[in-house]
Amino acid sequence: MTLADVLPSMGKSLRAKLDQDVWPLGTSIGPDGLCVAGVSANELATRFGTPVYVLAEDEVRRRCRAYRTALPEVEVAYAGKSLTCKAVLRWVAEEGLSLDVCSAGELAVARSVGFPATRILMHGNVKTPEDLKAALAYEVDRIVVDSLDEIAQLGALARYPQRVLVRVTPGVDGHTHKAITTGVDNQKFGFPLSGGAAAEAVAAVLAQPSLRLAGLHCHIGSQVSTVAGYEEAARRMVTFMGQIRDTHGIVLRELDLGGGHAVPYLPGEPTFDLTGYAQRVRVAVSYTAATVGLPVPHLTIEPGRAVVAPAGITLYRVVTVKNGFVAVDGGMSDNMRVALYGAKYCVRLAGRQSNAPLRTVTVVGRHCEAGDVIAEDVPLPTDVHAGDLLAVPMTGAYHHSLASNYNQVCRPPIVAVRDGQSRLLVRRETEDDLLARDLG
Numbered sequence: 001m002t003l004a005d006v007l008p009s010m011g012k013s014l015r016a017k018l019d020q021d022v023w024p025l026g027t028s029i030g031p032d033g034l035c036v037a038g039v040s041a042n043e044l045a046t047r048f049g050t051p052v053y054v055l056a057e058d059e060v061r062r063r064c065r066a067y068r069t070a071l072p073e074v075e076v077a078y079a080g081k082s083l084t085c086k087a088v089l090r091w092v093a094e095e096g097l098s099l100d101v102c103s104a105g106e107l108a109v110a111r112s113v114g115f116p117a118t119r120i121l122m123h124g125n126v127k128t129p130e131d132l133k134a135a136l137a138y139e140v141d142r143i144v145v146d147s148l149d150e151i152a153q154l155g156a157l158a159r160y161p162q163r164v165l166v167r168v169t170p171g172v173d174g175h176t177h178k179a180i181t182t183g184v185d186n187q188k189f190g191f192p193l194s195g196g197a198a199a200e201a202v203a204a205v206l207a208q209p210s211l212r213l214a215g216l217h218c219h220i221g222s223q224v225s226t227v228a229g230y231e232e233a234a235r236r237m238v239t240f241m242g243q244i245r246d247t248h249g250i251v252l253r254e255l256d257l258g259g260g261h262a263v264p265y266l267p268g269e270p271t272f273d274l275t276g277y278a279q280r281v282r283v284a285v286s287y288t289a290a291t292v293g294l295p296v297p298h299l300t301i302e303p304g305r306a307v308v309a310p311a312g313i314t315l316y317r318v319v320t321v322k323n324g325f326v327a328v329d330g331g332m333s334d335n336m337r338v339a340l341y342g343a344k345y346c347v348r349l350a351g352r353q354s355n356a357p358l359r360t361v362t363v364v365g366r367h368c369e370a371g372d373v374i375a376e377d378v379p380l381p382t383d384v385h386a387g388d389l390l391a392v393p394m395t396g397a398y399h400h401s402l403a404s405n406y407n408q409v410c411r412p413p414i415v416a417v418r419d420g421q422s423r424l425l426v427r428r429e430t431e432d433d434l435l436a437r438d439l440g
């Protein structure tokens, strides 16, 4: 039972409000439903169809600026895998961010908008020869090497001085979901510090005449909500830089601490303390550098989710209400995170106001899997019916980028909203698109 059930009059006023921590700044709710950046959900659904990804441009830009303000001396590289499309890459470029890509495909989008190569890093535990060649052809500034095979291959393909970072696994647990934990030993990313693999990788890079070792990289995981893991990783990385100086006589100047900063998916969940992160990581890096007698390295960070997740909302149309389930016209093809990580979302009626009492329902998708769930056990008004519009917040990151064609369903469009205007960024996929690849 919720407070709104006990006090129906309060329920009305509670429901008329939005929990600001999960909706883009400037989202409001009125008699005609939800309004994002001055554009009504009804209008968006009518004009672009459903499901539709709505992206608040100002929220993306505001988040880029928050990073730049909190960490003015740090290079902030947007992790493009969270959401890559031309407009978003233009926005982050305009806001002064760098970019981290992990495939030739992501790089192709960056190229198409002229993202400066001097501000691009390439990542990935598997980079195919095509990925490496694309990175070299565009002359990306840094390639983050992830295996001895890659170091040998890149060494053969590259021309001096291709700058590289070595991806180190610092043995720090970000305390997040197993599927997105990347900083501990015994997983597929990077070279563990323990056992000497990282030291071996450094020696392998130094032995390649075409490569220049610029520094080190680590990324402890995604949806990491506390700062302590980053501090510990920073200390271990700088300590390792001291060992590299002792062994090889070289002073590395760059340290990339990766991304993974958490966002609240549900109202009341903690937000990542960016100011605290900035202060504590700065202290950890400079203190450790002083202890081992190194100059303070230049820092790079790579937030993806924290830049775009809170700017995105998905709108769905209810198709049927049955057996306690509210079924909508999208599902795991546009939101894989529930099936992948058991992610939790909140849902709200977006096309109108309802004074009906709330009841707990599960919102499910259209796909042929029992696990095709959008949100389990969420409160929605009892009068929700077929044709209603629902909105799910916090869908800007790892939604469009993880979308699939399961059941030959066409992937939704992305629509940007700003100052009362909407603009189609990525059009809806069509059956012609699907058939075009199928050669019979």
Ligand SMILES: *Cc1c(COP(=O)(O)O)cnc(C)c1O
Binding pocket: 079, 081, 082, 100, 123, 219, 221, 222, 223, 258, 259, 260, 261, 302, 303, 304, 305, 306, 397
């Ligand atoms: C995924 C990833 C990021 C971004 O993670 P977020 O959780 O979206 O901030 C940054 N760096 C690397 C190497 C990654 O793999």
